[in-house]
Amino acid sequence: MSANDNSLELAFYGLLNKTRFGPLPKKVVKVSSESDFKEEGVPRFENFRGAPGEVVYDLRDFKGIVSWDDTTVTVRAGTTWEEVVSQFPDVASYSVAEFSVGGSLYFGDPIFGLNEFRSLKSALAEVTYFKNGSAKTGQYEDGSIPLLIRIKRERTKLIWKELITKNFKDIISLNDAILTARVAPFRSLEVWKTGDTFRVIAVYTPFRESLVGAVLSTLTGWTETRPTGPESLKGLGWPLYWYFGITQLNEFPSLERILADPDVAAVLRLERTRMWVSLFSFKPLSLPPSLALTPYSDAPETEAFTTGCVLCGKCVSVCPHAELKRSFAYSPMGFFALHSASGLDVSDVATCEFCGICENVCPVKLPILSYYSTKAKFRELQGPIQEEGMIKDVVLVVTADTKDLLKDEIEGALLYLGLKGENASLYVIPSSLASLVKSGSLPPDVKTKLDAAKKIYTLTPELAKVLRNSFDESSIALVHQLILGELIENKPSLKIHYPCYLRNDKGACSYAFYDLATGSKTEAKLDYEVTLCSLASVKTGVPSAVTLYTKERLLKDALVKLKSEVENLYTELLTETYVEDLDWYAGISEEAREWVKVGAMLQAIKDKSDDELKKVKEYFELVERQGETTKILQKAIDIKLKRTK
Helix, strand or coil: CCCCHHHHHHHHHCEEECCEECCCCCEEEECCCHHHCCCCCEEECCCCCCCCCCEEEECCCCCCEEEECCCEEEEECCCEHHHHHHHCCCECCCCCCCCEHHHHHHHCCCCCCHHHHCCHHHHEEEEEEEECCEEEEECCCCCCEEEEEEEEECCCCCEEEEEEECCHHHHHHHHHHHHHHCCCCCCEEEEEEECCEEEEEEEECHHHHHHHHHHHCCCCCCEECCCCCCCCCCCCCCCCEEEEEEEEHHHHHHHHHHHCCCCCEEEEEECCCEEEEEEEECCCCCCCCCCEECCCCCCCCCCCCCCCCCCCCCCHHHCHHHHHHCCHHHCHHHHHHHCCCCCCCCHHHHCCCCCCHHHHHCCCCCCHHHHHHCCCCCCCCCCCCCCEECCCCEEEEEECCCCCCCHHHHHHHHHHHHHCCCCCEEEEECCCHHHHHHHCCCCHHHHHHHCCCCEEEECCHHHHHHHHHHCCHHHEEEHHHHHHHHHHHHCCCCCEEECHHHCCCCECCCCHHHHHHHCCCCCCCCCCCEECCHHHHHHHCCCEHHHHHHHHHHHHHHHHHHHHHHHHHHHHHHHHCCHHHHHHHCCCCHHHHHHHHHHHHHHHHCCCCHHHHHHHHHHHHHHCCCCHHHHHHHHHHHHHHHHCC
């Protein structure tokens, strides 16, 4: 099935979690305000879970703190708990850090304070939600779509205690104590398990200390601790599989086998008669029937559709391809969500810049470009491709499809290297740039030949990356980066374009490589004075570092030559024509003596154009100390320019 922007996005909303796919919606509404709600539908608060429905309201970007006071904080539904707690650590309830507040309310996530509040909706001040065609405010109604959520802030002093144990029987004893007491007067009683260690956390108000004592006295070794904040998927290393469910306290021993696995992390929240269980694993788990899973939980014993992607979405905001297509579906997250589950052709998603920014931000370090290389469709070079040039100790390397396109850049780079004492040769790899980028390496025969070089230079960040994959990084250099330091030294405020392969917070993508590789003609306007990519320079007209350096170097050489000619002529005139006048004025008037010299200089520059003289004056005002001859030249130029106005 071929894919377009719309079908890819619709398919993404059919992904209910990493192990379940549902029917595709007929319509998606991306929410930016409350007025976007017109008809009944289901919400999508997060990348990694959703509900099936014909109409989906996408609230993933409907986020942010709306208002707050001493008692409450009001947030938009797409705001994550991490975003809330980072600003307001005193909120009275919260769930998994990466989960949204609206998602936790809609799906009924386990929360801090569960033992007292029983559910998130009971812990909140009020909710504005959409139901039956209109927005309402009050206590949340199950199944409605939350829009604005007012969270209570903790106004009561809480006591936090913890106990560390590696003995599963200690947890069973605690469990039995709650069942025996038939009351658990805690704000929260949780067990966090990582590796082979259990951390029991008890939270309660001071006036309940005598009531909780019957339960806590079951175990020894309690110590006071600080508030923990929400559990974090990031803190756990982003495990791929997440299981959420409820079991009765008397069924708790059935979890012993799973909790004995050191690779399984868990958060257990104990209530009066039941326990909320959150399990996190890097492999699918087989779970006991006594654990009733929530609808959005990953399916037991089921491999994830997403090939290791946890759908965190970190790649979306940095992906030039998603930016170009104006669709998150063209990000790596879109690729991994859809490539194996939906039957869609995702080659268009993989046919991208191959810049690798996504791999830098991926929390689970997926080899994204390796997957892309099996799907990407770049155009092939037509006709015979011949190897050109030669390889010396120092060599400038380009590809067959860029040698003509970058002719001026190549000449400029060789000039720069020559001025630096590097007698570089030019070598043209008999391959397209796209084929090298896609494979990530050089053809073996090319690699063997380039092994003879001691220093390899290139003009495109894409080829530099391929070369660095094949050789020691210290032997590879992008010429533009070498020149940049000199340019900045002369002009610190220079507006520099960092292409996506070198991207930082100053970066932007020209899509020049994408155009070359696919035959596309994308638009890109770069508001910069210099770029570090020759392809970007040719496409956008922004001068590359090589072009700027070459232009300034040639201008400087021309101006130096012009000034030298003028001063030589001035010296001859001064010696032959004006020497008697200079001797006559000696000791009488230095000012008059200087004007004799200015007269000689005017003679020297009489045949030079105004434009030439303006450039000489401006250039040497900036770069040269003001010696006597230069001052005489400036005065003469000023006089001549005034005369010709």
